[in-house]
Amino acid sequence: MKFLLTFVLLALASSHAFASDPSPLQDLCVATNDSNSVMFVNGKFCKDPKLAFRYPGNTSNLLGSKVTTAFVDQFPRLNTLGIAMARLDFAPYGLNPPHIHPCGTEMLVVVEGTVYVGFVTSNQLNNTLFTKVLTKGDVFMFPQGLIHFQLNIGQANALAFAFLSSQNPGLITTANSVFGSKPLINVDVLTKAFQVDNKLINYLQAQN
Structure with a gap:
């Protein structure tokens, strides 16, 4: 039994x-x-x-770029799969500003255009900047948690796709976090950190 x-x-x-x-x-x-x-x-x-599939992003903004994410929030079936992606549309000279993905490494593939990309290492490696000019078919890696950016340096629109090693890699846009926090970071903190006049800090905070 x-x-x-x-x-x-x-x-x-x-x-x-x-x-x-x-x-x-x-x-x-x-x-x-x-x-x-x-x-x-x-x-x-x-x-x-x-x-179900996104059209090109609207790049008529101050940055001249649009990032359309396909993270777990947009595609629930990514849950537990450990992957995500994003579509990056750039107007001529459009910028995806310095940002961080705290939970995922990113692989970028350029589909159209000429894109200048780069990332900065941590203090441990002396904040070294690595950059590359990418054209159609080129691939570049951005290590997890490091500040990176993409800039369309061509006179035509550019398109790229990013693939990330997390279903929810997270996003911290550096300028927004530092100058657009709620509530704002004390001006004295930022003037000392950036070694600039408080008028400049006030101006930057007013932009966010």
Whole structure:
């Protein structure tokens, strides 16, 4: 009897461990909370497949760039998979400003245009700047947690895709964090840290 009970428990555990996800009923189902969507699959409303892929980002802003993320918040099925990506659109001379991904390493692939990229090492390696000019098909790596940037140095639009080693790599835009915190960092702290006049700090804080 004890042997039979053990066998049954092992069988149940095995069947649970090797159970697969439900078979897909269509090519893709991007989950949404909108009950007006076109289909209900496996407990989730699905977006219209024609709307599942992003159009080029709007680069008509002060930076001349738009980053469209595909992190776990936008694509819930990335949960536990340890990957994410982003689309980077650049107007001529558009900039993706210095920023950090605290939880993931980034691999950037340039699809169109000419993009100047770089990252800065930590204090341990004397804050060394590594840069490269990338063209179509080139790949560059940004180590996890290091400040990095991308600048379109061409006269035409540029497009790149970033692949990250975390479902939620995080994003800290350096200027926004330092000069646009809520509440603002004390001006005395920033004037001493950057060795500049407090009028400049006040100006930078007013931009955020």
